[in-house]
Every structure is written in structure tokens, then in C-alpha cells.
Amino acid sequence: MALYSYYQYPIYEDLNQVQLTADRNLLFGFDYELDLF
Amino acid sequence: MDRCILWLALVSLSALSSPATVQAGYGTATCPLDLSTVHQHPLRLQIAFEHIAQDRLRAGTDQVTFGQITRADHDEIETINRNMLLRLDYNFTKRFSTTLSLPIVQRRHAHIAAAGHDHGEHKHLTTELRKVTALSQVHHDDAQRWEFTRPGDLTLWFHYTRSPSLTASIGIGVPTGQIDFRNGAGILAEPALQPGRGTWGLPLESSYEREFQRSPQPSRLFASTSYRVNSSGNRDYRFGDAWLLHAGGHYPIDERFDLLGQFVSTWADRDEAGSTGEYTDATGGTRLYSAQACATGCAG
Numbered sequence: 001m002a003l004y005s006y007y008q009y010p011i012y013e014d015l016n017q018v019q020l021t022a023d024r025n026l027l028f029g030f031d032y033e034l035d036l037f
Numbered sequence: 038m039d040r041c042i043l044w045l046a047l048v049s050l051s052a053l054s055s056p057a058t059v060q061a062g063y064g065t066a067t068c069p070l071d072l073s074t075v076h077q078h079p080l081r082l083q084i085a086f087e088h089i090a091q092d093r094l095r096a097g098t099d100q101v102t103f104g105q106i107t108r109a110d111h112d113e114i115e116t117i118n119r120n121m122l123l124r125l126d127y128n129f130t131k132r133f134s135t136t137l138s139l140p141i142v143q144r145r146h147a148h149i150a151a152a153g154h155d156h157g158e159h160k161h162l163t164t165e166l167r168k169v170t171a172l173s174q175v176h177h178d179d180a181q182r183w184e185f186t187r188p189g190d191l192t193l194w195f196h197y198t199r200s201p202s203l204t205a206s207i208g209i210g211v212p213t214g215q216i217d218f219r220n221g222a223g224i225l226a227e228p229a230l231q232p233g234r235g236t237w238g239l240p241l242e243s244s245y246e247r248e249f250q251r252s253p254q255p256s257r258l259f260a261s262t263s264y265r266v267n268s269s270g271n272r273d274y275r276f277g278d279a280w281l282l283h284a285g286g287h288y289p290i291d292e293r294f295d296l297l298g299q300f301v302s303t304w305a306d307r308d309e310a311g312s313t314g315e316y317t318d319a320t321g322g323t324r325l326y327s328a329q330a331c332a333t334g335c336a337g
Contacts, residue, residue, distance in 0.1 A: 002335070004331065008069075008327070013095055013324050016322050017096060018113075025068040026088045031081055033081045034080050034081075
């Protein structure tokens with residue numbers, strides 16, 4: 001089992017016309033591995 | 038601890054297999070991260086939660102303020118995304134494996150519709166967003182908002198590992214997400230806001246990774262690139278093709294903790310409106326992200 005958390009941010013953006021965007025993305029997750037057989 | 042994890046796994050598996058996933062989809066925003074890593078056991082479950090608050094406006098490479106640039110259809114206020122990502126990996130053999138992924142999308146969006154604009158069938162109603170409406174009375178006549186939690190589009194991947202470090206993948210994006218969500222006033226959300234795309238997708242991916250033996254754990258560098266082609270959907274609306282490039286690495290600090298980092302470049306083509314009457318000039322663009330992470334392994 002593994003736990004992880006990401007902090008992601010844009011360092012360059014070139015968007016068509018005008019769009020909403022975020023100055024940071026946050027992600028928290030976990031992986032769980034198991035043997036079925 | 039084991040019981041808790043197994044319970045979560047069963048819940049997730051049941052979510053993947055229940056009829057509710059027939060209502061699934063993709064959405065405006067997800068974190069463009071490569072979360073695929075080598076797993077030792079045949080079956081792996083990944084559950085991730087992401088928070089993306091799209092609350093600032095950008096035109097080209099410049100940050101702009103609300104009302105500085107007006108759109109023909111509506112002016113955006115914010116989109117808040119809180120998604121749960123479910124991913125199930127299974128290795129049939131050392132060379133062949135498959136992945137099933139499904140986002141559960143929780144989205145809140147608000148914009149102010151331009152006077153007279155109709156996303157096909159809108160009725161214009163005033164909402165409680167009076168503060169923002171007051172700022173835009175010259176150009177707009179009302180504000181609208183949507184909020185939902187829905188399953189997104191299912192994606193099924195097939196992977197072929199040519200060598201321990203080189204993998205090629207082909208996927209199928211299944212239009213299982215809802216595409217006709219309406220808010221409490223009965224106003225249909227625009228296609229990019231819907232939980233699902235309503236179209237089949239063909240994603241292709243190749244990845245390369247290399248391990249470097251070091252004590253106490255090996256470190257790892259990887260690069261991957263993917264391209265997704267979308268078919269036309271409801272009333273021939275077509276989401277633009279998208280290309281992603283990831284490069285990053287894992288660096289173990291000690292036996293339990295890893296530092297992770299990756300750079301991500303994304304490019305998306307403009308959507309095609311088909312016969313929907315939507316304005317698609319404010320879709321697509323190029324982005325470059327940096328991401329840092331900390332990971333820890335726990336005995337299950």
C-alpha cells in the first residue's frame with residue numbers, strides 16, 4: 001500500500017480566447033496491491 | 038487496517054461494475070498527472086482525490102479580470118472540481134495488462150449568460166449571484182450555476198510491455214457519462230461542463246521508464262506521451278484532440294518515503310460545435326505544469 005499527495009501548478013499557459021484556470025491542483029491518493037490467486 | 042482497505046476496494050469495485058457507471062463521464066478539469074507506476078502484484082487499486090479550483094481568468098498568456106474580455110455566450114465566474122479517480126490495474130502476464138479507470142466528478146460552476154444567448158434551449162433566470170451580476174449589467178442579463186456529483190466516462194486501457202522499460206497502450210473512452218445535466222432552473226449545462234463527453238475516444242500512449250539501483254530503494258525516471266482522438270457526439274459536438282507529455286521521477290529518501298516530481302505538457306485543440314450553436318473559441322490551449330509529491334509505503 002502506498003499513500004501519496006501531489007501539488008501541481010502551471011508554469012506556462014497559453015489559452016484560446018478567455019478561459020477559467022486554476023493556480024494549483026491538489027491530489028491525494030493511495031494504491032493498494034493484492035494477490036488474487 | 039486490512040479490513041478497511043478491503044472494504045474500500047470492494048466499494049470501488051462495486052462502483053465500477055454497477056449500472057450507475059452507465060451514467061458516467063469526463064469533465065472540464067482533472068489533474069494531468071501520470072500516476073502509473075510498476076506494481077508487483079497482479080491486481081492494483083488506485084483511489085485518488087483531486088481538488089481543482091478554476092477561479093481565475095486567462096486569455097492567451099495573460100491573466101485578465103472579470104469583464105475585461107467579454108464572450109459572446111457567457112462570462113465565466115468559477116468552476117470548482119472535486120473529483121475521485123478510481124483506477125484498477127490487472128496484469129494478465131508480464132507483457133499484457135489492462136487498466137479500467139473511472140472519475141467520479143463533483144463540479145460546481147457559475148457563469149453569467151450574455152443577453153439573448155441560448156445554449157440551444159436556455160430560459161434566462163436570475164440567480165442569487167447578484168453581486169457579480171451587478172458588475173456586469175451592461176453586458177449580461179443573468180447569472181447561472183450548476184452543481185452535481187456524477188460518474189464520469191469510463192476508459193479501458195490495454196498495455197503491451199515490450200521490455201521492462203517500454204510500454205505501448207491503446208484505450209477506449211466509453212461515453213458512459215451523463216450529457217444532459219440541468220440545473221434547478223432546468224437550464225442545460227454546456228457540453229464541456231457535463232459529467233460525460235457523450236463521445237467515444239481513442240487514446241494512445243507510450244511510456245518509457247528506467248530504474249537506477251541505489252540504497253535503500255531504486256530510484257526511477259520515466260517519460261510518457263499520449264494522444265486522444267475524440268469522435269463527434271451529441272448534435273455533432275466534438276471535443277478537441279488532446280496531447281499530453283509527462284517526464285518525471287521517483288527518488289527514495291529512505292525505506293518508507295519517496296520524493297516524486299514530474300513536468301507535464303498538455304495541448305488541446307479547439308472543440309467543434311457541430312449543430313449545437315455553442316461558441317467554441319474559448320476551448321483548447323497549451324499548458325505546462327510542474328508537480329511535486331511525497332509518497333510513503335505502508336505495510337497493509
